[in-house]
Amino acid sequence: AAIPVLTIDGPSGSGKGTISRAVARHLGWHYLDSGALYRAVGVAAGWAGIDLDDAGALVRCAFDTGIGFRDDDDGEPRVLVNGHDATDELRTETAGAAASAIAAIPEVRAALKDRQRAFRRAPGLVADGRDMGTVIFPDAETKVFLTASAEERAERRYKQLRDKGVSVTLAGLLREILARDARDASRAVAPLRPADEAVRIDTTGQGIDDVVARVLALVPGRA
Numbered sequence: 001a002a003i004p005v006l007t008i009d010g011p012s013g014s015g016k017g018t019i020s021r022a023v024a025r026h027l028g029w030h031y032l033d034s035g036a037l038y039r040a041v042g043v044a045a046g047w048a049g050i051d052l053d054d055a056g057a058l059v060r061c062a063f064d065t066g067i068g069f070r071d072d073d074d075g076e077p078r079v080l081v082n083g084h085d086a087t088d089e090l091r092t093e094t095a096g097a098a099a100s101a102i103a104a105i106p107e108v109r110a111a112l113k114d115r116q117r118a119f120r121r122a123p124g125l126v127a128d129g130r131d132m133g134t135v136i137f138p139d140a141e142t143k144v145f146l147t148a149s150a151e152e153r154a155e156r157r158y159k160q161l162r163d164k165g166v167s168v169t170l171a172g173l174l175r176e177i178l179a180r181d182a183r184d185a186s187r188a189v190a191p192l193r194p195a196d197e198a199v200r201i202d203t204t205g206q207g208i209d210d211v212v213a214r215v216l217a218l219v220p221g222r223a
Ligand code: C5P
Pocket: 012, 034, 035, 036, 038, 039, 096, 099, 100, 101, 103, 128, 129, 130, 131, 132, 180, 184
């Protein structure tokens, strides 16, 4: 039988990362943070001085950039870009904006396709992203689409950044989130949309544990 895949797609701030990691831990499955691949290419392009308008150079960069994942001694996930620990840089708004811009280039998405599929290893994979259920793993046996109101997503992001000591305004974050949603949903290639068979879960006002339990109950043999 095919190695099982659980896809968890949705907009930024829907809680995908937190929920996907927790579910993967419960199942003892591998975890793919596909957004980190786009962010890594964006960061590597920045290091190389590549212009975000230079599609050809960005596609080469997508093929050439070394991207590695490992957990540190505390079990915290770290991302290596061309051998350098770039975890903190990847989380910045600049890296997110660069990722969103390059993710709109079809050849960049194609360049990252096989790398994403290579994460499908026994005993199973939890894949977190925008097009996991629609494009990368269309044959996944379980597909989830997480949503949350834009206001709640902005508030979650606001708390995260405030805890890190970054000064931002809630109104500014809400504007950015709405702009990124519109860009991700309206692009010609792999627009953000739920797979037809995806189970939609609205996480607005829901605790992490409750959402994790609801997702786990959808995985065959785990109910
Ligand atoms: O999920 P994350 O915020 O890290 O993703 C950063 C950007 O990468 C998103 O705004 C989106 O444009 C892009 N992305 C994508 N397809 C994915 C994952 C991320 O287009 N599977």
